[in-house]
Amino acid sequence: MHVNTSAPSAGRLQPPDPLRLTGPRPRLEELARLFRIFSEFLRGFRQLHFVGPCVTVFGSARFDEQSHWYKLGRSVGAELGRAGFSVMTGGGPGIMEAANRGARDVGAPSIGCNIILPFEQQSNPYCDVVLTFRHFFVRKVMLVKYSYGFVVLPGGFGTLDELFEAITLIQTKVIAGFPVVLVGRSYWDELMDFIETRLVRHGTISPEDRSLFHVTDDPAEAAKYIEEIARRRFGLKYGQKMRRRWWLFE
Numbered sequence: 001m002h003v004n005t006s007a008p009s010a011g012r013l014q015p016p017d018p019l020r021l022t023g024p025r026p027r028l029e030e031l032a033r034l035f036r037i038f039s040e041f042l043r044g045f046r047q048l049h050f051v052g053p054c055v056t057v058f059g060s061a062r063f064d065e066q067s068h069w070y071k072l073g074r075s076v077g078a079e080l081g082r083a084g085f086s087v088m089t090g091g092g093p094g095i096m097e098a099a100n101r102g103a104r105d106v107g108a109p110s111i112g113c114n115i116i117l118p119f120e121q122q123s124n125p126y127c128d129v130v131l132t133f134r135h136f137f138v139r140k141v142m143l144v145k146y147s148y149g150f151v152v153l154p155g156g157f158g159t160l161d162e163l164f165e166a167i168t169l170i171q172t173k174v175i176a177g178f179p180v181v182l183v184g185r186s187y188w189d190e191l192m193d194f195i196e197t198r199l200v201r202h203g204t205i206s207p208e209d210r211s212l213f214h215v216t217d218d219p220a221e222a223a224k225y226i227e228e229i230a231r232r233r234f235g236l237k238y239g240q241k242m243r244r245r246w247w248l249f250e
Helices: 027-048 069-080 095-105 136-145 158-169 185-200 208-211 219-233
Strands: 054-057 084-090 110-117 129-133 147-152 178-183 214-216 236-238 248-250
Touching: 027 129, 027 136, 054 069, 054 095, 054 136, 054 158, 069 084, 069 095, 069 219, 095 110, 110 136, 129 136, 136 147, 136 158, 147 158, 147 208, 158 178, 158 208, 158 236, 178 219, 185 214, 185 219, 214 219, 219 236
Parallel strands: 054 084, 054 147, 084 110, 110 129, 147 178, 178 214
Antiparallel strands: 236 248
């Protein structure tokens, strides 16, 4: 059963203040900002507490449904749903929409964490639960906190930021060894070469850090990889009285 949660309207969440990162502001203004940040965290924690174990899918907002990458993202969402996971994305168009749509195709819970930008980004229509955030860092906490793995499809600066933040958190053991899967070898090949020929060769990462992520072209392989680690490392199992998509701790 899907749970529909109305997100706050863009009118209530105003676009980001371009001066907020330009240095100290008046004290009352800073205090008000702290309360806004706290309220976003509180709303996110409350609404996502019962969504079930999620996998977060990252990817570009710029691909339309005719794109090969959109179709691949939709397959990824479907395979994750079949494996028993809720599918969480940034809630926007492109690959985010594709992954949410794939989850919807197989009856799995589909969650979107949208962001208010100076240009309007509408949430896609395939989310059962939509949260809209004003602050990128609050949104990123939600995308990580409720996930048991991450799938990264082709994307731009935002996708790379999300990918490397997730890997950094795992590398530094701030979060446990969560599975990270990059889908689309032809897109990621040159990045893999850069990691090998620059980062590893110059010693800025350890050779074993290459094992922090898995690369594939196969959505089913990506889902199986995450499922196996979730069951082995995090002690998740299917509940006997629930549908396959819902998990319990052992």
